[in-house]
Amino acid sequence: MKLQNSIRVLKVLKIFQFCFLVVLPTMPETQIEEQVSLKLLVNKKTNKVILAEAGKDFVDVLFSFLTMPLGTIARLVQKSDLGPVGVGCLGSLYGSVTNLHECLRTVTCKEMLLQPGNSSEEYCRSVKLNIDDTESSKHFLCTNFPVCSHYLLSTFKNERCDCGNHLAHLVSVKSDKVYNGFVNDVATFIVTDDLVVIPNAMDTSFGVLKKVGVKSLSSVQEMTVNVTKKKVLDLLKYSLLSKSTLTDLFLVKKPLLSNSQFSPSIIENNSTIQIKVKVVMRKSDGKVMFAQGEEEFADFLFSFLTFPLGGVVRMLGGYSSIGSIDGLYNSIVGLDENKYLIAKEVKNRLIDPGLAPQLKLGMQMFPINEQASQYHCYFQRRGYPNSIRFSVTKGHRSYDSKVEICKVLKLVDLKSSGGNLKGYAKGPAMFMATDDLVVERMSPTSGVSLLNRLKTPIKDVEEKVVTIGIKEGLNILKASLTSTSALTNGLSHLLLLPEVMEQKWYH
Numbered sequence: 001m002k003l004q005n006s007i008r009v010l011k012v013l014k015i016f017q018f019c020f021l022v023v024l025p026t027m028p029e030t031q032i033e034e035q036v037s038l039k040l041l042v043n044k045k046t047n048k049v050i051l052a053e054a055g056k057d058f059v060d061v062l063f064s065f066l067t068m069p070l071g072t073i074a075r076l077v078q079k080s081d082l083g084p085v086g087v088g089c090l091g092s093l094y095g096s097v098t099n100l101h102e103c104l105r106t107v108t109c110k111e112m113l114l115q116p117g118n119s120s121e122e123y124c125r126s127v128k129l130n131i132d133d134t135e136s137s138k139h140f141l142c143t144n145f146p147v148c149s150h151y152l153l154s155t156f157k158n159e160r161c162d163c164g165n166h167l168a169h170l171v172s173v174k175s176d177k178v179y180n181g182f183v184n185d186v187a188t189f190i191v192t193d194d195l196v197v198i199p200n201a202m203d204t205s206f207g208v209l210k211k212v213g214v215k216s217l218s219s220v221q222e223m224t225v226n227v228t229k230k231k232v233l234d235l236l237k238y239s240l241l242s243k244s245t246l247t248d249l250f251l252v253k254k255p256l257l258s259n260s261q262f263s264p265s266i267i268e269n270n271s272t273i274q275i276k277v278k279v280v281m282r283k284s285d286g287k288v289m290f291a292q293g294e295e296e297f298a299d300f301l302f303s304f305l306t307f308p309l310g311g312v313v314r315m316l317g318g319y320s321s322i323g324s325i326d327g328l329y330n331s332i333v334g335l336d337e338n339k340y341l342i343a344k345e346v347k348n349r350l351i352d353p354g355l356a357p358q359l360k361l362g363m364q365m366f367p368i369n370e371q372a373s374q375y376h377c378y379f380q381r382r383g384y385p386n387s388i389r390f391s392v393t394k395g396h397r398s399y400d401s402k403v404e405i406c407k408v409l410k411l412v413d414l415k416s417s418g419g420n421l422k423g424y425a426k427g428p429a430m431f432m433a434t435d436d437l438v439v440e441r442m443s444p445t446s447g448v449s450l451l452n453r454l455k456t457p458i459k460d461v462e463e464k465v466v467t468i469g470i471k472e473g474l475n476i477l478k479a480s481l482t483s484t485s486a487l488t489n490g491l492s493h494l495l496l497l498p499e500v501m502e503q504k505w506y507h
């Protein structure tokens, strides 16, 4: 009996040995997941986060959200498994570009919208818990470079050089800077539940406690949580949907998410670009079924995906009503950039982020520009043999003019078959957009079949031609991020029917 047992033990040991020898070495190395710890002060009575004490790593993550183009945000929030509520109409707009096959001018157009560049990508990549999975920008020179002396560069492959060749010669671009996120290494901050970021000072935490009505410290509990990349994905989504982001992220099991209440912005802005659309609406409740317009209308909506979040808030005057984003945005406006940010220019990148290079449309209604970026090429002079004939730097590096020649490279304007990049959508064509911004090419029957699907009788339908100028444009943009009725809400001031006298907001 004893012998049998020992034999059994030996057999088991053999199996163990086998496992360790054979199986373990082939198992993938378990990756140590990056995480950042965060100290929370929680109100025990209300079960709400009062504030978080955060260092660089967490605040860098929050700040990076403002640099992300809406197309990237649309893709990232889809990955978060927080249930079906999306961020306004962002998901359906992004999804409709994914499904458009023949209607975009070039393959590049689709790439620009689905993988829009981030004009602060180097900053974001150096953030410890970076969640942006967009491929890094690539850079292409003329295939005839350096013989070709047009010195053009493109971040998209196969654009045409002025010499007629393609810009298809991939180069690696060095940077003149070392990037390390956005905020100073040693700075610490207080982050409130609705993402107001305040530099840590002696009186701030007591001030915040008082402000949220905490009278006795016995109701305050300290708690430490770990933030992983997966948690950051959820943080992004909550920040866009909730006014109590940290509570929802760390304390509530299943928060009730909903889009914010839409309220129109008061906008004074001049833009000469206007787009005519025909709106098909339901008389009984004033709701827009769909709007139809030419390719400029589709471009107008598609361009949303290229706008960085911070740029959207800036265009809306700091009042976007998107989740907790306004608090975050406005706290950076008031931040001392010399003290708390790694460089002075970083503040502007956050509160006025530009489009990534080459993304600006020829006809852009919105007041947003490309982030200026300069590229230089350094050539080795004759007689100074070097294995590298030339190198490209983003920005400018110091060089010895006896040994090298420096030339400025110019980013080429994106061209489509018809000349300058007039837009993304191929025309002439009619496009239709539903109230929640599903955009598709219009066929003679698509309007009818949509009305059928929405079970709306013809006699309840009214058509109206409206003009979208900057005021309507910004209202549609805002409504697209805070409601699922972008057109009804964004155009409400133009659409009121006699039967629907009282204003109605749709969420």
Ligand SMILES: [Zn+2]
Binding pocket: 142, 143, 144, 145, 148, 149, 150, 161, 162, 163, 164, 165
């Ligand atoms: Zn060339």
